Amino acid sequence: MGSTEMEVGPDGVAVIRLVNPPVNDLSLDVLNSLKENYDQALQRDDVRAIVITGVEGMFCGAFDMTAIRDIQAGKAQAPKQGYVAVEIFTDTIEAGKKPSVAAIDGMALGGGLEVAMSCHARISTSYAQLGNPELQIGIIPGFGGTQRLPRLVGVSKSLEMMLTSKPVKGEEALTLGLVDAIASPAELLSTARLWALDILEGRKPWVVTLDKTDKLKPLGEAEDILNFARTQVREQNPNLEHPLVCIDVIEEGIVSGPRAGLWKEAEEFQVLLNSDNCKSLVHIYFSQLNTTKVPGVTDLGLIPRSIKKVAILGGGSMGSGIATTLIVSNYPVILIEVDDNSLQAGIGRVKANLQSRVEKGEMTQDKFESTISLLKGSLDYESFRDVYMVIEAVTANVLLKQKIYVDLEKYCPPHCILASTTSTFDLNLIGQRTKSSDRIVGTHFFSPVDVIPLLEIVRTEKTSLQVIVDLIDVGQKIGKTPVVVGNGPGFAVNRMFFPYTQVAILLAERGTDIYHIDQAITKFGMSMGPFRLCDLVGLDVEMANDIRYLGYFPERVYKSVLLSLMIAGKRAGESTGKGFYAYNDKREASPDPDVKIYVEKSRIMSGISVDPKLSTISDKEIIEMILFPVVNEACRVYAEGIAVKTSDLDIAGVMAMGFPAYRGGVMFWGDLFGSKYICSTLEEWADEYGAFFKPCAYLVEKAATDAPLSSPLD
């Protein structure tokens, strides 16, 4: 879908507009229509020059992501290699006998920037975003960006822009030489038209980007820059090939000329488009977009109510983090605490959070003042008479919470949403002394609140649909990715990952080195191995969670005394200076040989002997033994309806547990092995090591026909 439209003005300038709102992404229809109109403009005698722009204040938000997904799924044909990059952008636009100028507002990303770079000049508004973010979805620029960007901004800057996927604003693009002039949105088109005519009449240079060499360093220097980038990329992303391919393609154009570079780019683009990494990253892109589409909730036409004021109960790290996130998103907040000391401490934490943004240059002092003015403190519920939502973030004590909800019901307006940040208690339990179950909901933020972009919106069977719609809207407005989940133990993320550390302990007690386990898992791409994560969370918290899960799922909680032995030995994790690792005063972790004593003791007390197979286990086996039980638990979370789609579990695991996005999320990654292989492997382990590994019914059912575990993305 989408197209282009052409309008030839009395000045002889043909304006070709990309029409595919909201972001005018380059679908195959748009590309074909662009080619058609451009050819016409070149042939028409009444056309002297050409301007390309987009409708609705947007130039172009990249190549069509749905086209990428459909090509990967075999539902659409990829354009012939070189059709876009060579035939359209190079041989039609850039080589055309009439000057062309791109008029950029909003965004020129990916293929959008590439079409602009094939024009003979670019005019941009100062706030437009220009970039080549292709590497964030596992490919490289495929319409000439690897050749034109270095020729416009230089090899170093083009490498930085492509490898980080970070766009630059119009102003910076001007200083870089990526655009030729800045204009206000009102004057953008007229400036571009004049510029095109100036090129025609020799008053402005007619620049063929591919022919530019002034920004390309001499070969030796360019090689040094490229090799330095290769070293950095290998260090940062040892599991990823495509950044190295991007560097190779840039190099090919420098060494063998831009046209050779274009063809190599086209070839490598095609290969990467069909790689597992790209399929995984495209899946994560759509999974994130789809979290707000909740069947039976968001498809009923319910309009989110505007939440004009929010009260936060509790100014600890969670409460103050949430208060910060809310006021930064312009929500007036009342923070309530039990006494003035605690209240001042809570307000102080919010100020410190904002101050660190000022120090990082992310917030001006004025913005700091206006933002902090949205925060009021209070010691009583009187100020709750006009709030629209209360988020309770007090310590985990169910009797206290029940009392609080009775008070909230008394003081807050009847429409006020009563939300809890609890990650441990059943929401029905918290609200059981009230008659407000329809407006009780969970808002499970992940610490640190300003870093982790996921928000679990936890609904009970009684939570009203309106409240869920309201919370999805608030979640998006505060810059979170909201995922609607059921009110089961551990909700979705903590529930599906509870086997993560337990299997690690099972392996350690059977002789697998704990540091080898963490190393294998971080090499796989998890941001933290199970033992390091256990230290970060705290062994006492981990143990409390295990005990809780023992109450719900006794058959599949791995029983071990290791954590209690470690805690007794004053090794409760990072906050106590030692756990499974020893920590220096900068909290840097290093392996600690003393841990072996506790593992040995735990093994003896559990009557377990070292298993020679597990003491020489490979990285691949460690990854499967630790993560297949996570896939198994994720299957249960989906089968029980705690999650409404498996893609929600994929994006949630990536955002909140550091599962690598380039592996697509827990369920998507599981499908790369196939349900049959995972099920039979778990069955083998269950026979050998106990019911802990037993595959769930959903997995067994899928494995019978080796069907995919993932539910279809709508």
Ligand SMILES: C[C@H](O)CC(=O)SCCNC(=O)CCNC(=O)[C@H](O)C(C)(C)COP(=O)(O)OP(=O)(O)OC[C@H]1O[C@@H](n2cnc3c(N)ncnc32)[C@H](O)[C@@H]1OP(=O)(O)O
């Ligand atoms: C050959 C080329 O070199 C290859 C490429 O160009 S691949 C480039 C890869 N593309 C990207 O990484 C950019 C993907 N898109 C984005 O990052 C963001 O959507 C954006 C920065 C363009 C806009 O962000 P934002 O304003 O927050 O709007 P966002 O909510 O993301 O998108 C709005 C709508 O446009 C759609 N959209 C955005 N970019 C799209 C794209 N490239 N293709 C198709 N649809 C797109 C979204 O799906 C969404 O649709 P919905 O309203 O039905 O859910």
